Amino acid sequence: MKITVLGFGIAKDIFGSSEIHLEVNEGLNVSDLRSVLEEEYPQLNKLKSYMLAIDEEYAEDSQIINSGNEIAVIPPVSGG
Amino acid sequence: MIEVKISADELDIVSCLAISKDLESGGITSFIGSVRNHSKGKAVVRLDFECYEAMAIKEMRKIAEAAISKYAVRNIVIQHRVGTLYPGEVAVIIVVNDGHRDSVFDACRFIIDSLKQTVPIWKKEIFENGEEWVSAHP
Numbered sequence: 587m588k589i590t591v592l593g594f595g596i597a598k599d600i601f602g603s604s605e606i607h608l609e610v611n612e613g614l615n616v617s618d619l620r621s622v623l624e625e626e627y628p629q630l631n632k633l634k635s636y637m638l639a640i641d642e643e644y645a646e647d648s649q650i651i652n653s654g655n656e657i658a659v660i661p662p663v664s665g666g
Numbered sequence: 667m668i669e670v671k672i673s674a675d676e677l678d679i680v681s682c683l684a685i686s687k688d689l690e691s692g693g694i695t696s697f698i699g700s701v702r703n704h705s706k707g708k709a710v711v712r713l714d715f716e717c718y719e720a721m722a723i724k725e726m727r728k729i730a731e732a733a734i735s736k737y738a739v740r741n742i743v744i745q746h747r748v749g750t751l752y753p754g755e756v757a758v759i760i761v762v763n764d765g766h767r768d769s770v771f772d773a774c775r776f777i778i779d780s781l782k783q784t785v786p787i788w789k790k791e792i793f794e795n796g797e798e799w800v801s802a803h804p
Contacts (some may be wrong), residue, residue, distance in 0.1 A: 594718050595788030596799040635804045639786070642721040658718060658786075664800035665717070665746060665787030666699050666758050666778060 587612055589651065591623070592658040598634065600629045601659075610651075616640070617647040623659065636661045667741040672772070673717050673785075674749045675802050682761045686741040691763035695770040703753035705800075712791045715748045715757065718786040722746070729780045737773040739764040743775060746787060757789075775804040 589608050593601040610622060615640050623632050637660040638645045644660070651657060669685050679696060686694075701713050730742040743761040751757055760777050762770045789800050 589775055591765070594786060595716055595790075596802040598716075599799075602723070633802055639718070639721055642718075644784075658721070660718070660786050661788065662801040663782070663784065663786055664789045664802075665715070665722075665785050666782040 587653040589653060589655070590659060591619075595661045595664075596618065596656065597630070597661045598660040600627050605607070614651050615647065616645045616649045616651065618658070619651060620647075630659070634662050668727060668730040669743045670723055670730060671745045672722055673745060673747055674795055675747075677745050677747050677759050677771065678758045678760055679756075679761075679786050682743045682745060682759050686743045686763055688741050688762045688763055688776045690765065691740050692765055693767035693770045694761065694763040695767075695774040696762075697758070697760040697774050698756055699758040699778070700756050701751045701753045705791050705793075708793045710753060711794060712753075713751045714790040714792065715746075716750060716790075717746070717748050718777045719748075721786050728779065729777055729784070732780070733762070734778050736762075736776065738768040739769050739773045742773070744781070746781075748783070748787070770773070 591606050592605050597644050598604050639660050658665040675799050721723050726744050741763045745755050745759045762773045764770045
């Protein structure tokens with residue numbers, strides 16, 4: 587299935603774009619997606635940490651991803 | 667009452683106080699976060715703030731709801747600025763009010779501390795010779 591992943595802050599710089607499109611297997615969970623992203627964009631491993639959000643909510647590693655989800659990489663936040 | 671807002675325009679404490687005005691509240695606290703002119707020994711030229719707006723609004727609202735259930739305060743306003751900010755400009759305003767003072771001090775502290783941990787907003791510091799996303803790397 588095709589998914590779109592949004593990148594913010596330094597993730598946008600790492601992607602070179604505010605969103606990327608990936609072809610992934612059905613049934614992929616958040617932890618699997620991390621591996622796919624880290625393989626494609628190894629600079630993600632250099633971050634202090636990062637979270638994934640699904641449909642504007644922080645996601646657990648075991649959460650399954652569907653093609654209609656809005657997925658985003660959330661690097662360490664620094665508002666305030 | 668909860669009001670949360672992300673804005674590209676200048677933030678204004680007086681309007682935040684007006685939004686939250688409540689004749690039953692005698693204690694009002696505010697926190698204003700402004701842009702410093704230095705960071706880690708280097709002069710800061712400006713900050714660029716970026717946000718995932720839809721999620722940031724949701725997370726700010728969750729924090730306000732948590733503050734109300736934890737401290738039972740009456741009204742909360744949280745506003746965060748995005749875009750380019752120069753030293754001295756206001757990046758965030760929090761106003762909390764309630765009948766008395768104890769709860770509003772605690773709630774205000776809780777809100778700014780939580781905002782810095784969970785709300786998807788990022789700032790990039792621009793120095794005279796370089797730039798850096800804050801907190802991105804270990």
